[in-house]
Amino acid sequence: ADKLRLQLKWTHAFQFAGYYAAKELGYYREVGIDVDLVQAQPGLDVVEEVVSGKSEYGVGTSSLILARKAGKPVVALAVIFQHSPLILVSRKEIDAQTVHGLMGKRIMLEPQSQELLAYLKREHLPSEQLKQVEHSFSLDELIDGKVDVISAYLTNEPFRLGQAGFAYNIFTPRSAGIDFYGDNLFTTEHEIRTHPERVKAFRAASLRGWEYAMSHQDEIIDMILQRYKGPDAQHYNKEFFHYEAAQTSYLMSRELIAIGYMNPGRWRHIADTYAELGMLPANFPLDEFLYDANPDVNLRWFYFWTMVTLLLAGIVGGVALYIFKVNRRLGNSLDELKKNELRLNLLSSAIEHSPTSVIITDADSLIEYVNPHFTIETGYASDEVIGKKPSILQSGQIPTETYQTMWAQLLRGEVWTGELINRRKNGEVYWEEAHIAPVRDEKGKTRHYVAVKVDVSERKQVNDKLAYLAHHDSLTHLPNRTLFFERLAQGLALAKRNKTRLALMYIDLDRFKPVNDTYGHAVGDILLQQAAERMKQCLRESDTVGRIGGDEFVALTLNVTDEQSACLLAEKMRAVLSQVFAIAGNEHFISASIGVAIYPDHGSSEIELAKKADIAMYAAKAGGRDQVRLYQENMRVSM
Ligand SMILES: Nc1nc2c(ncn2[C@@H]2O[C@H](COP(=O)(O)OP(=O)(O)OP(=O)(O)O)[C@@H](O)[C@H]2O)c(=O)[nH]1
Incomplete structure (x- = not known):
């Protein structure tokens, strides 16, 4: 542990309570410091003790500022007494209403009590007007009348004088507006420079001691009475120390200010007050004088x-x-x-x-991709068609115009939909419904074509079948009424244009019902089929025979030269129908009644001609059946 000395400014008293506490409670020891608390004695200059290095630390007053002015590198570490206890005490019998009454008197001043001189100066009482005597630290000098005035501590002497029954006057600098800091802890610049950590630790431990002392005053008082006996210890007792402790506490302003706190502003004020009284130059610098316990970071x-x-x-x-x-x-x-x-x-x-064929080509129609269904549909594997044009599928059965329309639409950026007849790899032709679309980039330029195609061959066949059924008689496969009359209309138009003749025949089988009734409907059906076949055989390619009812047939023959040739053809049909029908081992005989009407001789419209042919046919029936009748004007009358 570092052995250090703290030079007190007086003999042991409660005035130094905090230091005793710090030492006795081991606060100094905790920070590696072993402190000797050295009490002062008359004539000792505390500042000099510390500046000379005999002691590292000392207890000073506001006079430290003046010491600095005198070139002593003292540094105030912490203020203990926020208000100085320094006063002047005079014997009561001196007639001194004011401090001026002290003029010419013998005054015993203690060291570091320049604030009292400042007080006198402020009161315009030059210190030279007083007879100054060095303080003997003894009250007896005053009591015994050896001096008239002494410097004293408000915390101390008044009590003892009172105890002694001594009448006195007090003169306090505060009456002249001088309210300086009192006891403070100080050291030197040298100590701060060489042992900055020790300074910090010593200061902190001291303040910790003060905190303890002020909240455990009885304990410290006992401590002082037992272990810190001054030269006039016989004058001190518990009662006295209680008085001192109470006064000290008051001057420390503990309830307002943290122990040790130094306000640079108050130090400034102290310096300025000294300066004002000519004891210090104006604006005396204090920067180096005030220790910064919590230095700001650079x-x-x-x-x-x-x-x-x-x-x-x-x-x-x-x-x-x-x-x-x-x-x-x-x-x-x-x-x-x-x-x-x-x-x-x-x-x-x-x-x-996809169940449809998909073909993707580039802008030049060269195939880039075909899907698996394409292969199923066309028989071409994808590597057989990639790089080729879809035209390899063409069957040649689609008119060139269809392709022209398709390309016109695609080049306009439109989708083309249509039906194509294509050829599979095996040569088979099939119908497909194609949807072809141009695929354009963001600039609108066609980069690809995509074609989605469905094989519609079966649908086509079904459609064809339906169309056939719609126009043909299912039993005989002859054109039905609808188709027959379409052909009749076409034939009439042609005949009108070519100015040719046309014959329309109504053919009704005779005695067909008994076949049905006797041999059954199925036999009747076969007979109808055979009859149809026989009629067809009688006609030319360009002629048409149709079935328009149960056993009612019609025949149309173009380019008939005259009535006779038409009747001859009708006669031929009548003849074939009257021949035997051999069905399922039986022979059947029927005949036919045929009416003939001729364009333009008997009418110029389908309806007119049909009506006339029908009339003629009924005339044949009425005439005894199995005969041909050409329409006659008088027939109408008989209807
Ligand atoms: N098997 C069969 N019979 C049919 C069919 N359509 C109609 N018939 C029958 O054909 C007969 C036609 O009747 P009609 O013309 O009065 O009989 P018809 O014996 O020929 O008498 P006429 O013409 O006066 O000589 C009826 O019995 C119908 O049932 C058919 O598709 N198949």
Whole structure:
């Protein structure tokens, strides 16, 4: 432990309570300091003791400022008495209403009591007017009348004088507006320079001691009575120390101010007051005099490093943000890619499994892709067609105009839909319904063509069959009434244009019902089929025979030269129908009644001609059946 000395400014008393507490409670020891608390004795200059290095620390007053002016490098560490206890005490019998009454008197002043001189000066009482005597630290000098006035502590002497029954007057600098700091802890610049940590630790331990002392006053009083006996210890007792403790507490302003606190402003005021009284130069610098217990960080470096840190943090933050953003962007684009990939997978899978043929070509119509169904439909594997044109499928059965229309539409950017007859690899021709669309880029330029095609051959066949059924009699396969009359209309138009003749015949089988009734409907059917076949045989390619009812047939023959040739043809049909029908081992005989009407002789419209042929046919029936009748004007009358 560092052995140190704290030079007190008086003999042991409650005035130094905090230091006793710090020592006795081990606060100094805790910080590696072994302190000797050295009491003062008359004639001792505390400042000199410390400045000379005999003691490292001392208890001083506001006079320290003046010591500094005198070139002594003292530094105030902590103020214990926020208000100075220094007063002047005079014997009562001196007639001194004011401090002026002290003029010419013998005054015993203690060291570091310049504040009292300042007080006198302020009161315009030059100190030279007083007879100054060095303080003997003894009250007896005053009591015994050896001096008239003494410097004293408000915390101390008044009580003892009172105890002694001594009448006295008190003169306090505060009455002249001088309210200086009192006892304080001080050291030297040298100590601060060489042992900065020790200064800090010593100061802190001392203040800790003071805190303890002021809240455990009885304990400290006992301590002083037992262990810190001054030369006039016989005068001190508990009662006295209680008085001193109470007064000390009051002057420390503990309830308002933290122990040890120094206000630079108050020190300034003290310095200025001394300056005002000519005891110190004006604006005496105090920077080095006041110890800074909590020195500010060197702000220049603080700001510099703050800037550097902020800059680095900014850069790191920026980089982190950038990386974060890039990551997020990458993450997003990965997500996007994944989504696109999924979408593409879905689309390509859909096309691959499509039940229709899909062909994609480039802008020059060269095949780039065909789906599996294309191969099923055409028989061509994809590598057989890639790089070729879809025209390899053409069957040659589609008019060139169809392709021209298709290309005109595609080149306009429109979708073309139509039916094509194509040829499979095996040569088979088939119908397909094609939807072809140009695929354009964002600038509108066609980059591809996509064709979706459905084989509609079967549908076509069904449609053809339906159309056939709609126009033909299912039993005999002869044109039905609808188709027959269409042909009749066409024939009439042709005949009108070519100015040719046309014959329309109504043929009704005779005695057909008994066949049905006797041999059954099925036999009747066969007979009807055979009869139809016989009639067809009688006619030319350009002629038409049709079935318009159960056993009612019609025949149309173009380019008949005259009535006779028409009747001859009718006669021929009548003859074939009267011949035997051999069906299922039985022979059947029927006949036919045939009426003939001729364009333009008997009418110029389908309806007119049909009516006339029908009339003629009924005339044949009425005439006894199995005969041909050409329409006659008088027949109408008989109807
Ligand atoms: N098997 C069969 N019979 C049919 C069909 N359509 C109509 N018939 C029958 O054909 C007969 C026609 O009747 P009619 O012309 O009065 O009989 P018809 O014996 O020929 O008498 P006429 O003409 O006066 O000589 C009826 O018995 C119908 O049922 C058919 O598709 N198949």
